[in-house]
Amino acid sequence: MSNKSNSKIVVLFKRFERFWHWAQALMILLLLLTGLEMHGLFELFGFGSAVETHNLIGFVWTGLVVLIYTWILTTGEWQQYFPTLKGVEGTLRFYLYGVFKGEKHPHHMTPDDKFNPLQRLGYIAILFGLLPLQVISGFAFYFFPDLRAAGVIGHVDLIAILHTFNAYALLSFVVIHLYMITFGEKLSSHIKAMITGKEKIEE
Amino acid sequence: MQANREVGFAMKGKTITITITILLLSWINAVLATGSEKTQQQDLSRANMTADHSKFEQLDQEFDYAPDVTEACLECHTEAAKQVHKTFHWKWAAKVDGKMVGKGKNGFNNYCVAARGNESCTQCHTGYGWRNDDFDQEAEENVDCLVCHDGTGTYKKSAAMSGHPYYEDTKLGDFLQPAVDLRAVAQSVGAPKRENCLACHANGGGGNGVKHGDTDMSLVDPVHSLDVHMSPEKLNFSCQTCHKTSGHEIAGRYNGKKAFIDHKKDMGRIERDGKNVSCESCHGEKPHEIREIDNHTSKVACTSCHIPEMARGPYLTKLTWDWSTATKLKNGKPYSEEKLFDGVEAHSYMSKKGTFTWGRNVTPEYRWYKGELKQKTLQTVINPDSAPIDINPPTGDYNDPDARIWPFKVHRGKQPYDTEFNRILPIKLYGKKGTGALWTEYDWAKALAAGAKLNEVEFSGQFDFIETNGFWPIKHMVAPAEDAVDCNACHSRDSRLTGLNDFYLIGRDSNFWVELFGLLAVVGGLLGIMGHGALRYITALRRKKLQAKQVQGGDHE
Known part of the structure; x- marks a missing residue:
């Protein structure tokens, strides 16, 4: 359907970006599994092992998040996340209507503008909202006994509720995120791009 | 109770064997592991005594009356009786908030309710002849030295004689209790052994294991999995290793005295009043080397995790006691029924006492506790609408830095109370015909009237039965670390801590x-x-x- 001469292959996701994406994916998956087990929803690793694993991964993940932020800020990638309302309506219209009519995605992907306006909004909320909130509430959770001893906070309930709420929000994101990767040119295009970094884009 | 006696008797023979074994093992242990702190034996304390009481002339006599032995003891131990007179073991009551509370006065439980007026209960008093209120609490010769210091295992106090030993061969049901040989007993004295303490502390309430849930005759020789501290397999602690004694004052909780007063290691035993020992006194407050587990210790008592179940030995502990069904007769005669409880046969009904349930390997219930129980008295006005009535509820909550979540046996009773005055009623249980004793006449109105009179409480004549909870803190029978309570026993929707709702518990909430x-x-x-x-x-x-x-x-x- 498309003329081959009109498209070219570009590197959309850089090596470190791919690394942090997959490392984070693995860690969030494990954090969700262990965290929800600790929340009493199922038994998998055993409560004690779940706590140990969760705490360990939590600290490693915190380190990774710091690296991710550094990378995003120093490489200018932050511009990819800069929110815009322009095109939000068109993107929404596509997902709610156009896609069923066989329309093409309205967003033209380029290495400098790889996220559509909805993704920009979503990722800025996740990366700079939910993730740091989860890290911070996780730290408060971990150091709660010390905070209580120091008289800073008496009960863990608010921390726990916030952390759990955030966890559900992230899990919900993961579910939708996994579906959204099927919106490439082919079903597997996006996942391939996140593995190899390369995506075919139209000029 | 007959079975208990037989078990007790069998144990005496066993005890001698055990004692020899312990001594032998201790010696081997000492030789093999010199310098090891593991050897703290009770029996070596006897072996190391500087006096051999069998060599004392004063004790080499034909005693026919136990207080005479006491007088002989006091010839050398001049201060002993005065010391004992000051202790809870003697007074059976202590002043709490300006009021005397205890077995001796005002206190009650949901077993036999009140000791006062029931001389059979005073067989466990460390004295002779507490038959009624005329008992002379000041008389030094009334102190029973032998019940604690007997080394023969043959000294038994008689229920019928208010704490005197059996001076004559006595038939107790099918069992013949031989007359005590006071000379042999007097010559055997030494530091109290487990059997001495457990004779009363394991058998209170009418039999082995009835009361505590963590204190029964199995502690005479527990396997390691039952009690890591007292098992001869390893530490072989005596009772006094933790219940430190000094001048006959013995560390422990009772009315007016907290079970533990600190949560840190080595808090200066000498300076501390009472010298009570907690787990933390030896183990410290953060003994796990795993942060997540140590985090618990500021709110969860060691015992909550390390005593996974109560009554893990061969004996049952009583869980419920419903007095309201007592006094039923068959053909005009009292009767009893037995049933299997967790594989052990025990009374399920007695005309004398009512209906019971028992259990073994029982999961404790958990409450905030800071070492004190708020004992209600026979004068406390209760609200019948708020039944079950907590007789001696533990105090504390999440916000109290001194309180910990602690395991309890909650003994559930149903006992008589005055429906007019809304007060618990003591029962006259034991006595001759004409005294109103329930176990002789099977007449509630008479037994309650007599009980009230003997305890100096008013009785309107109107009574009914009300549900009550008796709280027994669990602290003995510490299990090996690997048997500790699992995380999800509490951290799950189906939590052991259901009901303790003044904090957010991960996994449960x-x-x-x-x-x-x-x-x-x-x-x-x-x-x-x-x-x-x-x-x-x-x-x-x-x-x-x-x-x-x-x-x-x-x-x-």
Whole structure:
């Protein structure tokens, strides 16, 4: 359907970006599994092992998040996340209507503008909202006994509720995120791009 | 009770063997592991005594009256009786908030309710002849030295004689209790052995294991899995290793005295009043080397995790006691019924006492506790609408830095109370015909009237039965570390700590709105993408068909 001469292959996701994406994916998956087990929803690793694993991964993940932020800020990638309302309506219209009519995605992907306006909004909320909130509430959770001893906070309930709420929000994101990767040119295009970094884009 | 006696008797023979074994093992242990702190034996304390009491002339006599032995003891131990007179073992009461509370006065429980007026109960008093209120609490010769210091295991106090030993051969049911040989007993004295303490502390309430849930005759020789501290397999602690004694004052909780007063290691035993020892006194407050587990110790007592079940030995502990069914007779005669409880046979009904249930390997209940129980008295006005009535509830809550979550045996009773004055009523149980004793006359009105009179409480004549809870803190029978309570026993929806709701417990608790949000966000998300995906698939299929038709249509042309 498309003329081959009109498209070219570009590197959309850089090596470190791919690394942090997959490392984070693995860690969030494990954090969700262990965290929800600790929340009493199922038994998998055993409560004690779940706590140990969760705490360990939590600290490693915190380190990774710091690296991710550094990378995003120093490489200018932050511009990819800069929110815009322009095109939000068109993107929404596509997902709610156009896609069923066989329309093409309205967003033209380029290495400098790889996220559509909805993704920009979503990722800025996740990366700079939910993730740091989860890290911070996780730290408060971990150091709660010390905070209580120091008289800073008496009960863990608010921390726990916030952390759990955030966890559900992230899990919900993961579910939708996994579906959204099927919106490439082919079903597997996006996942391939996140593995190899390369995506075919139209000029 | 007959069975208990027989067990007790069998134990005496066993005890000698055990003692020899212990001594032998201790010696081997000492030789093999010199310098090891593991050897703290009770029996070496006897072996190391500087006096051999069998060599004392004063004790080499034909005693026919136990207080005479006491007088002989006091010839050398001049201060002993005065010391004993000051202790709870003697007074059976202590002043709490300006009021005397204890077995001796005002106190009650949901076993036999009140000791006063029931001389059979005073067989466990460390004295002779507490028959009624005329008992002379000041007389030094009334102190029973032998019940604690007997080394023969043959000294038994008689229920019928208010704490005197059996001076004559006595038939107790099918069992013949031989007359005590006071000379042999007097010559055997030494530091109290486990059997001395347990004779009363394991058998209170009418038999072995009835009361505590963590203190029964199995502690005479526990296997390691039953009690890591007292088992001869390893530490072989005596009672006094933890219940430090000094001048006959013995560390422990009782009315007016807290079970523990600190949560740190080595808090200066000498300076501390009472010298009570807690787990932390030896183990410290953070003994686990795993931060997540040590984090518990500021709110959870060691015992909560390390005593996974109560009554883990061969003996049952009593769980419920319903007095309201007592006094039923068959053909005009009292009777009893037995049943299997957790594999052990025990009374399920007695005309004398009512209906019981018993248990072994029982999961404790958990409450905030800071070493003190708020004992209600026979004068306390209760609110019958708030039954079950907590007789001696532990105090403390999450915000109290001194309180810990602690395991309890909660003994559930149903006992008589005055429906007019709303006060618990003591029962006259034991006595001759004409005294009103329940166990002789089987008449509630008479027994309650007599009990009230003997305890100096008013009785309106109107009574009924009310449910009550008796609290027994669990601290003995510490299990090996690997048997400690599992995380999810508490950190799960089906938590052991159900009911302790003044804090958020991970794994047990959740916020309704957060869970609802989670359900909508995750399940809603899943349903959303499934619907969206299905619609995409169907519309794509339809477009393909349409395309194919158009192509076909084109071919025809």
